[in-house]
Amino acid sequence: MRIARLDTPTGPRHAVALGDRWHLIVSPFAAPVVYTGESIPAGEAVLLASVDPRVVVGIGHNQPGHALPMQAWHKSVHTVAGTGDSITAVRGVGTVNIEGELAVVIGRSASNLTLANAFDAVLGYTVANDVTNVDQGAVDERNFQGKSGTNYTPLGPWIETDLADPENVATEVVINGAVVVNSGSFNLPSSVAAALVYVTKWLTLEAGDVVLTGAPGTDLPVKPGDTVDITLAGIGTLSNTIA
Amino acid sequence: MRIARLDTPTGPRHAVALGDRWHLIVSPFAAPVVYTGESIPAGEAVLLASVDPRVVVGIGHNQPGHALPMQAWHKSVHTVAGTGDSITAVRGVGTVNIEGELAVVIGRSASNLTLANAFDAVLGYTVANDVTNVDQGAVDERNFQGKSGTNYTPLGPWIETDLADPENVATEVVINGAVVVNSGSFNLPSSVAAALVYVTKWLTLEAGDVVLTGAPGTDLPVKPGDTVDITLAGIGTLSNTIA
Numbered sequence: 001m002r003i004a005r006l007d008t009p010t011g012p013r014h015a016v017a018l019g020d021r022w023h024l025i026v027s028p029f030a031a032p033v034v035y036t037g038e039s040i041p042a043g044e045a046v047l048l049a050s051v052d053p054r055v056v057v058g059i060g061h062n063q064p065g066h067a068l069p070m071q072a073w074h075k076s077v078h079t080v081a082g083t084g085d086s087i088t089a090v091r092g093v094g095t096v097n098i099e100g101e102l103a104v105v106i107g108r109s110a111s112n113l114t115l116a117n118a119f120d121a122v123l124g125y126t127v128a129n130d131v132t133n134v135d136q137g138a139v140d141e142r143n144f145q146g147k148s149g150t151n152y153t154p155l156g157p158w159i160e161t162d163l164a165d166p167e168n169v170a171t172e173v174v175i176n177g178a179v180v181v182n183s184g185s186f187n188l189p190s191s192v193a194a195a196l197v198y199v200t201k202w203l204t205l206e207a208g209d210v211v212l213t214g215a216p217g218t219d220l221p222v223k224p225g226d227t228v229d230i231t232l233a234g235i236g237t238l239s240n241t242i243a
Numbered sequence: 244m245r246i247a248r249l250d251t252p253t254g255p256r257h258a259v260a261l262g263d264r265w266h267l268i269v270s271p272f273a274a275p276v277v278y279t280g281e282s283i284p285a286g287e288a289v290l291l292a293s294v295d296p297r298v299v300v301g302i303g304h305n306q307p308g309h310a311l312p313m314q315a316w317h318k319s320v321h322t323v324a325g326t327g328d329s330i331t332a333v334r335g336v337g338t339v340n341i342e343g344e345l346a347v348v349i350g351r352s353a354s355n356l357t358l359a360n361a362f363d364a365v366l367g368y369t370v371a372n373d374v375t376n377v378d379q380g381a382v383d384e385r386n387f388q389g390k391s392g393t394n395y396t397p398l399g400p401w402i403e404t405d406l407a408d409p410e411n412v413a414t415e416v417v418i419n420g421a422v423v424v425n426s427g428s429f430n431l432p433s434s435v436a437a438a439l440v441y442v443t444k445w446l447t448l449e450a451g452d453v454v455l456t457g458a459p460g461t462d463l464p465v466k467p468g469d470t471v472d473i474t475l476a477g478i479g480t481l482s483n484t485i486a
Contacts, residue, residue, distance in 0.1 A: 054297075055319050060385070073385035074317030076298050076446055090445075142303070142316035142385050148446035202333075203319055203391035 002236075003028045003124065004158040005082075007046040015040065017158070028123060028159065029107055029207045049082040049155045050126045051105050055209040056080065056153060057199050058130060058143065061189035070190050070198050073143040075130070075153055075212070083156035086243040087131055089224055090149040094135025096242070098222050099215035100173045100230035102166060102185045103128035104196065105159050106211070111204040118193035121205070124161035125169070127230050127238035128212050129154040134219070151240070155210065160235040166192045170233035173218050175226055184233075187216035245479075246271045246367065247401035248325075250289040258283065260401070271366060271402065272350055272450045292325040292398045293369045294348050298452040299323065299396060300442050301373060301386065304432035313433050313441050316386040318373070318396055318455070326399035329486040330374055332467055333392040337378025339485070341465050342458035343416045343473035345409060345428045346371035347439065348402050349454070354447040361436035364448070367404035368412070370473050370481035371455050372397040377462070394483070398453065403478045409435045413476040416461050418469055427476075430459035 002017040003025070015022035016033060022045045026034040056079075060071040081087070089096045107123030130153060136146030163169065170184040185192055192213050199211055222228060222242045231237040245260040246268070258265035259276060265288045269277040299322075303314040324330070332339045350366030373396060379389030406412065413427040428435055435456050442454055465471060465485045474480040 055321060057387075068382055068384065071384045072387040074319060074387070076317060078298060078447060078449060139311055141311065141314045144300075144315040144317070145445045150447065202388045204321060204393065206321060 001161045002158045003050070003161065004045065005048045005050050005052065006040065007048050008040070012048050012052065015045070017042070047083050047157050049080045050157065050159050051155060051208055051210060053077055053080065053208050053210040054206060056212065057203070057209070058147070058212045059195045059214045061214045064189070070195065072199055075143070075147050079148060079150070079152040081151035081154045081240070083154060083238050083240065085151050085154060086241050087152065087154065088150040088243050089222070090133050093133050095133070095221045096223070097132045097134045097219045098173070098228050099130040099132060100171050100181070100218035101128045101130055101215050102169050102171070102192065102213045102232055103155060104166070104192065104211040104213060106205045106207060106209040108207050109204060111200050113196050113200040115193050115197055118196040119166065123207070124159035125163045125166060125235055126155050126159045127157070127232045127235055128210070129228065129230055129238060129240060130212050130215065132219070154238055154240045156238045157236045163234050169235070171216065171218055172231045173220060174229040174231070175220065175222065177227070180220055181218050183216040183218050185213060185216060188214050244404045245401045246293070246404065247288070248291045248293050248295065249283065250291050251283070255291050255295065258288070260285070290326050290400050292323045293400065293402050294398060294451055294453060296320055296323065296451050296453040297449060299455065300446070300452070301390070301455045302438045302457045304457045306432070313438065315442055318386070318390050322391060322393070322395040324394035324397045324483070326397065326481050326483065328394050328397060329484050330395065330397065331393040331486050332465070333376050336376050338376070338464045339466070340375045340377045340462045341416070341471050342373040342375060343414050343461035344371045344373055344458050345412050345414070345435065345456045345475055346398060347409070347435065347454040347456060349448045349450060349452040351450050352447060354443050356439050356443040358436050358440055361439040362409065366450070367402035368406045368409060368478055369398050369402050370400070370475045370478055371453070372471065372473055372481060372483060373455050373458065375462070397481055397483045399481045400479045406477050412478070414459065414461055415474045416463060417472040417474070418463065418465065420470070423463055424461050426459040426461050428456060428459060431457050
């Protein structure tokens with residue numbers, strides 16, 4: 001099931017794709033889904049960020065040999081944007097990278113998940129672009145300076161609740177119409193399940209929270225004017241421009 | 244003016260103290276204040292976290308000689324609690340510290356503040372306790388593991404909008420009824436204004452966001468059962484217990 005977040009005259013509303021229309025729902029977190037009876041033709045829908053999180057957690061997969069196999073950090077929810085939005089590159093502080101990633105959208109309160117039940121609290125998956133001023137790394141101990149720009153976290157185009165295997169999601173990054181990288185979550189140094197176990201060992205996640213699972217070789221430099229299309233197999237394509 | 248956030252039958256509501264009553268207001272961010280006409284006797288009011296932020300930013304004041312004088316990091320909004328709430332100490336991972344701090348509550352969108360206008364976007368000030376599993380520092384590059392516990396960020400008891408000088412706020416920490424530290428924002432290695440300039444150079448803050456300005460020697464170990472009272476002169480006392 002695809003769940004989008006639409007810009008409507010009554011504010012942001014979640015909706016489910018059925019045929020060629022988006023059917024509005026009361027909440028993305030209710031099971032079973034409750035439809036309001038309203039619908040919007042797909043061609044007329046304006047997609048917003050696929051979720052409005054209270055918490056966005058990024059995962060750093062350290063390289064083999066590093067004393068710390070995995071680390072996490074918070075990214076400002078003010079950076080969240082939707083497909084089609086323009087990313088305002090912070091200029092004059094070095095290279096701006098895009099990072100095409102699988103993002104996990106949490107469906108209910110979750111703490112102390114295990115590898116066996118790591119996906120039980122998941123609502124679905126969306127495409128993320130973890131935009132970063134990568135040269136700030138050396139002077140930015142906590143991932144604050146390099147990851148706080150306007151629209152630095154596009155999430156979209158929608159949430160897919162039925163993903164066959166989150167550990168095997170092919171990821172293609174296209175810049176200015178040319179395929180630059182083919183990779184996937186199978187290339188992450190640690191598994192998606194391990195990331196959820198790690199995060200929820202320390203922090204209780206809540207419905208709507210987002211975990212950015214890391215860039216499997218999909219971090220690429222961009223410049224103003226570039227268009228970036230990130231496609232995750234089984235989910236869809238997140239498209240943004242660099243301003 | 245004191246602005247509190249109260250637990251009421253219609254949900255959290257902001258209110259202004261006038262005499263011995265809390266008078267409900269439409270929004271803490273509207274100027275001038277719009278009263279709803281409802282009021283609650285101070286003795287019957289239940290205080291919640293003084294603000295419900297979308298973003299909580301902590302400041303690390305590095306020691307003189309460190310290449311980076313100041314760093315920032317995000318703390319999960321899920322950790323926000325109110326005065327009177329019980330802090331659930333994360334056990335088995337070393338010492339739990341409380342940190343008594345001046346917290347800045349932002350009143351409107353703010354970016355690229357300067358030392359000259361750093362306080363222009365401030366709504367007011369509240370008392371913060373930045374609870375931390377301090378021994379995680381060595382294995383927690385991004386301040387995630389050590390600062391994510393339940394109720395690890397008490398904010399309260401209210402927001403004071405009229406504070407004479409945020410750079411000179413005396414801070415007293417009392418544990419189990421005994422004064423343990425007297426300090427103040429005047430002992431911070433960098434000024435409160437400098438912290439706001441630094442944060443807004445990278446991140447646009449929005450109304451309701453909170454900046455924890457750092458602990459001026461007010462980081463102290465606690466154990467389950469302890470009561471912690473942090474008093475900031477001109478604001479009030481934030482009281483919590485350790486569970």
